[in-house]
Amino acid sequence: MEADFRWGSPLGVSVVLFLVYGAIYLLIGGAWPLAHRLGADRAYLIISERTDAAVFGPSPAEILRTNHQLDQLRTILFAMMCGLMVAAGTLIATVAWFGLRRGQPWALAALVLAGVAVLPYWWIVFRPYTQVGAPIGLGDLPPFMWVPAALLGPAALVGWVGLR
Amino acid sequence: MDAAFRWLSPLGASVALFLAWGLVWAAGLVGLPLLFARGFPPWLLFSARADAALFGAPPDAIRAAQPAAAEAQWFLSYLIGIGVTSAGVAIVCIAWFGLRRGEVWAFWSLVAAAVPLAALYPYAISRYVRLGVTLGLGDLQPFVTIPALLVPPAIVLAWIGLAGKV
Numbered sequence: 594m595e596a597d598f599r600w601g602s603p604l605g606v607s608v609v610l611f612l613v614y615g616a617i618y619l620l621i622g623g624a625w626p627l628a629h630r631l632g633a634d635r636a637y638l639i640i641s642e643r644t645d646a647a648v649f650g651p652s653p654a655e656i657l658r659t660n661h662q663l664d665q666l667r668t669i670l671f672a673m674m675c676g677l678m679v680a681a682g683t684l685i686a687t688v689a690w691f692g693l694r695r696g697q698p699w700a701l702a703a704l705v706l707a708g709v710a711v712l713p714y715w716w717i718v719f720r721p722y723t724q725v726g727a728p729i730g731l732g733d734l735p736p737f738m739w740v741p742a743a744l745l746g747p748a749a750l751v752g753w754v755g756l757r
Numbered sequence: 758m759d760a761a762f763r764w765l766s767p768l769g770a771s772v773a774l775f776l777a778w779g780l781v782w783a784a785g786l787v788g789l790p791l792l793f794a795r796g797f798p799p800w801l802l803f804s805a806r807a808d809a810a811l812f813g814a815p816p817d818a819i820r821a822a823q824p825a826a827a828e829a830q831w832f833l834s835y836l837i838g839i840g841v842t843s844a845g846v847a848i849v850c851i852a853w854f855g856l857r858r859g860e861v862w863a864f865w866s867l868v869a870a871a872v873p874l875a876a877l878y879p880y881a882i883s884r885y886v887r888l889g890v891t892l893g894l895g896d897l898q899p900f901v902t903i904p905a906l907l908v909p910p911a912i913v914l915a916w917i918g919l920a921g922k923v
Contacts, residue, residue: 618840622873638825639832649825656825662812663826666801666819669881670833676877677840680870684847687866692854703850707843710786714842717790718835721828 598694604755610748611689611704614741618682621737625675629668638667640722641733648727678737681707693752701752708745715742762857768918774911775852775867781903782845789838793831801830802881804896811885841900844870856915861922864915871908878905 599605628634638645638653645653657664685704692700715738722729731739763769792798801808801816809815820827848867855863878901885892894902916923 639829648828660823660825662814662819663823663829665812665884666826667829667833669802669884670829670837672877672880674833674837674840676873677837677844679873681840681844681847683869683873684844684851684866687862687869688847688851691860691862691866692850697854699850699854703847703854707846710783710846711839711842714789714835714839718832721831 598696602755603751604693604696607701607748607752607755608689608694610744610751611693612686614704614708614744614748615682615684615686615689617737617740618678618685620682621735622675622678622682625671629671634671640729640735644722644727644729644733648722648725696756698756701749701756704752705745705749708741708749712742761859766918767914768856768859771911771914771918772852772857774907774914775856776849778904778907778911779845779848779850779852782841782900783849785838785841785845785900789835793834797827797830801826803885803892803898807885807890807892807896810890811888859919859922861919864919864923867915868912871904871912874904874908 600609625634635654635657636642638649638656642653649656657667685707688700688703693704719729762772764773797816797820799805799816801812801819805816812819814822820830848870851863851866856867882892882897897905
């Protein structure tokens with residue numbers, strides 16, 4: 594560990610927050626194959642059982658049971674997405690650990706850019722749900738959607754303070 | 758630039774290949790919204806031809822008959838775009854600030870990021886192959902084919918360039 598690095602400092606807190614950010618991606622992306630094998634991912638179609646039922650009508654489990662094409666499409670897309678989440682989580686965690694922990698300004702810039710760049714996507718993906726009045730609360734969203742977004746601002750701010 | 762670094766060395770070529778991978782993925786930030794700007798692309802996953810063979814109907818017909826399939830394609834494509842863009846930015850930074858300086862952690866980080874891709878692409882492709890659908894390079898999306906072509910030589914060149922360190 595770097596001699597002047599302290600976990601209780603603003604930089605240390607920032608490193609922890611970015612590590613959690615990466616770990617969320619890693620854990621959820623890495624756990625999906627098991628969840629899929631156990632059938633635990635069939636309670637929802639895309640976001641959550643409640644929200645998906647409000648948009649599509651029948652329960653997600655019923656839609657998937659009666660619609661093999663959708664089931665197949667969704668499974669392959671989820672597999673690709675979760676693999677990419679594992680890759681992104683690995684990269685975020687290593688930049689936080691090997692770059693930001695050593696006080697490298699480029700690491701903070703990279704982590705903030707990687708998080709901020711995708712924020713418009715979240716607005717785009719939820720627009721159809723909000724347009725039809727589907728209720729989306731924090732409880733409806735998987736943690737990988739809202740936890741990194743919630744951590745990004747504080748992590749960036751304390752990281753900036755820590756690097757000054 | 759680091760004094761010992763040369764582009765025309767194994768490490769330099771490796772950095773260039775990793776940078777290309779990262780830039781292609783980071784370009785997804787604008788590429789994906791453009792792709793969906795005029796409705797859906799002609800495919801569901803890979804290409805209209807291969808998808809029609811896998812799903813038993815042309816992508817347009819499936820989307821028309823099953824709104825949930827259209828929604829799943831749209832929503833999950835954007836979630837994939839989020840992963841691709843975030844990873845692309847990180848890959849560029851790790852290649853430039855880490856690997857270019859000969860940092861071993863940067864090498865292992867990039868290798869670790871490639872591992873889940875080496876598992877998931879064959880998984881997705883196997884769904885087609887099992888049904889006897891042949892997939893050519895033209896059937897696959899650039900965000901799949903370009904890393905698949907660039908990353909293996911990038912890893913080998915970095916290994917050579919970092920000889921004695923990894």
